[in-house]
Amino acid sequence: MDRATDPHPYDALLLLSFGGPEGPDDVLPFLENVTRGRGIPRERLAEVGAHYHLFGGVSPINEQNRTLLAALRADFAAHGLDLPVHWGNRNWGPYLTDTLREMVRAGHRRVLVFATSAYASYSGCRQYREDLAGALATLTAEGLQPPRVDKLRHYFNHPGFLTTMTDGVLDALARLPEDVRDGAHLAFTTHSIPDSAADTSGPPASHGPGGAYVAQHLDAARHIADAVRAATGTERPWRLVYQSRSGAPHIPWLEPDIGDHLAELHASGAPAVVMVPIGFVSDHMEVLYDLDTEAMATAAELGLPAVRSATVGADPRFVAAVRDLVLERAATERGETPARCALGALGPSHDLCPVGCCPGRRDLPAAAGADSPYA
Structure with a gap:
């Protein structure tokens, strides 16, 4: 296989996002998912929920992720990159755990993760990694062999x-x-x-x-x-x-x-x-x-x-950037030294989050990092 389109050792990409309500009845349960364990008063959730109800109780994020998912699949196919793309959310359907379960049952063993957050922070990176670890723990408890998951690097300067x-x-x-x-x-x-x-x-x-x-x-x-x-x-x-x-x-x-x-x-x-x-x-x-x-x-x-001004959404240049990051990481995992595209002064970010990166309020297991319990 041409290295320019070789995803090995990965056999799938997971588009991992935040999720959002898709109708009025979803709003409060969604906000409860987002704030679980933080002691947010119900009246505050209702206040935030009013923002969603101004738009029919629908967040645009899920539809935007469907558009991005389709664009990624089309771009990969057009460029000869044979890599299935799946989608899961942290806080609303399709839920991350359900998507990973389906991926395991489909035979996927090495999964790359693309999170819809470009920067380093607890909520923008480690919390996604904690949710990945929680989902993998659930699959293990169900008797399934969890896949190895790796997260693509931060792409704020791609x-x-x-x-x-x-x-x-x-x-x-x-x-x-x-x-x-x-x-x-x-x-x-x-x-x-x-x-x-x-x-x-x-x-x-x-x-x-x-x-x-x-x-x-x-x-x-x-x-x-x-x-x-x-x-x-x-x-x-x-x-x-x-x-x-x-x-x-x-x-x-x-x-x-x-x-x-x-x-x-x-x-x-x-x-x-x-x-x-x-x-x-x-x-x-x-x-x-x-x-x-x-x-x-x-x-x-x-x-x-x-x-x-507009966000990047599913712009073809952004979609191509995801493909570039996938192939870069795959080549790195094969022991090669691919070019790592980055603009600005900071250079390309790390592939593997080190110990102590973006710590949270509680010390929870996090996948796809140097301290991951899932090698």
Whole structure:
């Protein structure tokens, strides 16, 4: 087999995502899944659930993952990559454990995992790995031989991700009125997380203020801003900001919030802003509500012209990036030294999460890392 399309030793790819409700009756059970063990009051869940009910109780994330799943299968087939692609979620159907069970029964023994989270953090990486370990433990308890699972590296700086995001910013700028376009600021937005989680994100060597989570976002944002400047000939002020905070008020989370930042931009005389959802792979609820609904309403109240750039979704360049990451990891597992594509200053991320990477509140087993109980 041509090494350029050889997935060996892997025999399947698992698209692993967050999941979301697909009808009004799903909303509260879904939120209970997401927050289980965290002691979130039911009234708070109902408050968050109201956001979903504004859109018929349906999160777009599952449909977007179906689109990505189909795009991956089509791309693999078109490029001669014989690798089945399956899909499982952490918090809603199709559930991860059910998908892995089906994969085992189909004979899969070496599984690569592509998670729809591009950056290092507990919620964006290790929690997925903990859920993988929990699913493998369930299969073992059922008398099934669990497959070996490996997780693809973080792809926040892969050209297929950054180039697609850059073109989304250029398209968004073109939608602004011409008289404010050249002066538009860029607000790179991602999910806020507790300061403590950010500070311990990534390998232990990266721990410190903001950790790998902030450093990776800043590196990606800086590259996009530079690429936009090169394409337009205009230097634009930019800042990394945060959204979708959900924790207790007394616990410090990453700031500034996008709403506060929009107010600051207006007060400083900024003529316009492009909100760039750099922390998100697709236009799911936190983009649809927190940016397209709340943040856009804030900008309108302020009289600040604002547009939002697209996420990568199932763009062919992003899909091709997944294929590239699959073949890169397969070649590495075969003992080869493939080229590892990365833009920006940080270089390609690690393949195997080291001990102490993105620790959580509890010391739970996590698969696909140096401390995995499943070799």
